[in-house]
Amino acid sequence: MVFNNGKVSSKWHLIKIGCFIGGILFSLGLSLVSTGMLAQPTSQPPPLPVAAIHSMPPTLTQWKGGSNLSNSDNYFDQIQSTDIGYLVWSQFPIQVYRQPVPGKEALPFDRQQAEQWWNAVNQAVEEWSMYLPCRVTEKPEQADILLWRSPPPMRLGSNGQLPRFRTAETHYELYLRHLPNQSPTLTHRMTIRIRPNQSPVYLLATARHELGHALGIWGHSLLETDALFFSQVRHPPAISQRDVNTLIRIYQQPTRLGWSVPLSSAPQ
Ligand SMILES: [Zn+2]
Numbered sequence: 001m002v003f004n005n006g007k008v009s010s011k012w013h014l015i016k017i018g019c020f021i022g023g024i025l026f027s028l029g030l031s032l033v034s035t036g037m038l039a040q041p042t043s044q045p046p047p048l049p050v051a052a053i054h055s056m057p058p059t060l061t062q063w064k065g066g067s068n069l070s071n072s073d074n075y076f077d078q079i080q081s082t083d084i085g086y087l088v089w090s091q092f093p094i095q096v097y098r099q100p101v102p103g104k105e106a107l108p109f110d111r112q113q114a115e116q117w118w119n120a121v122n123q124a125v126e127e128w129s130m131y132l133p134c135r136v137t138e139k140p141e142q143a144d145i146l147l148w149r150s151p152p153p154m155r156l157g158s159n160g161q162l163p164r165f166r167t168a169e170t171h172y173e174l175y176l177r178h179l180p181n182q183s184p185t186l187t188h189r190m191t192i193r194i195r196p197n198q199s200p201v202y203l204l205a206t207a208r209h210e211l212g213h214a215l216g217i218w219g220h221s222l223l224e225t226d227a228l229f230f231s232q233v234r235h236p237p238a239i240s241q242r243d244v245n246t247l248i249r250i251y252q253q254p255t256r257l258g259w260s261v262p263l264s265s266a267p268q
Contacts, residue, residue: 019167019206019210019213020155020166021213047262049186051085051254051256051259052259053252053254053255054251056251057092057251059130060251063131071245074248075219075220075221075226075228075246076245076246076249076250078221078222079217079246079249080218081218084257085253085255085256086216086218086251086253086254086255087257088216088251088255089258091258093129094133094215095134095143095144096134096143096145096147097143098121100118102114114149114196116196117149120203120206121147121207123204124208127239128208131215132215143189144189144190145214146189146190146191147192147194148192148193148194151166152167152168167206167232168209168210170192171191172190172191173188173189173191174188175187175188176261186258186259186260202236206232208227209227209229212247217246221246223242226243227240228246
């Protein structure tokens with residue numbers, strides 16, 4: 001089942017450069033991933049955990065912000081919930097994998113682009129870590145968020161036509177995380193693809209924007225002063241107070257993610 005992205009998707013069709021956010025549930029055609037490594041196709045989707053609210057990480061509960069804007073200044077009404085609730089993380093630090101820069105065998109131009117991409121991604125991870133702790137890992141199989149230096153795959157639009165040029169895409173998959181002597185936990189993994197052939201300023205703006213999606217902001221702001229504005233702007237903004245306020249609202253919502261599947265019915 002591929003999520004219908006509703007109004008987010010329709011906005012995206014109107015703009016020249018943008019991103020796509022989408023997700024896949026394991027009920028149809030997708031594998032359940034056991035222990036985060038091996039795909040185990042299943043015909044019987046497992047029962048979902050009951051949705052509940054996780055406690056917020058201290059980085060968000062202690063966030064005061066640097067402006068006079070109140071917490072009510074946010075764009076939470078633009079955020080989509082999903083069949084499994086809001087896409088919040090409950091285990092910190094969040095593990096982030098970045099595609100490494102190629103070795104000296106690569107063409108100098110490709111290497112330079114890759115280095116710019118790498119710098120942009122690292123800065124974006126650092127910026128968001130102020131609000132939700134992230135830690136980089138060199139092992140993709142251990143990552144919660146994977147960042148790939150590649151164009152998004154072509155996807156047909158809702159009208160059956162090829163979509164316009166896109167700079168980036170973020171999507172998620174669900175899997176069950178098995179730990180010894182515990183019932184498996186419903187978990188998600190985000191995959192981000194970002195084209196490297198952008199200027200450093202836009203690379204950073206794109207990485208910042210897509211990471212915002214991957215951290216749970218599953219929708220777009222309507223104000224161009226927010227990092228999650230639905231289009232690229234001439235002077236990309238930093239993470240705004242409204243972005244953080246929205247993130248806080250999202251992390252106060254219930255989700256089925258991060259909770260255990262009932263033991264009696266959990267797949268082995
Ligand atoms: Zn977006």
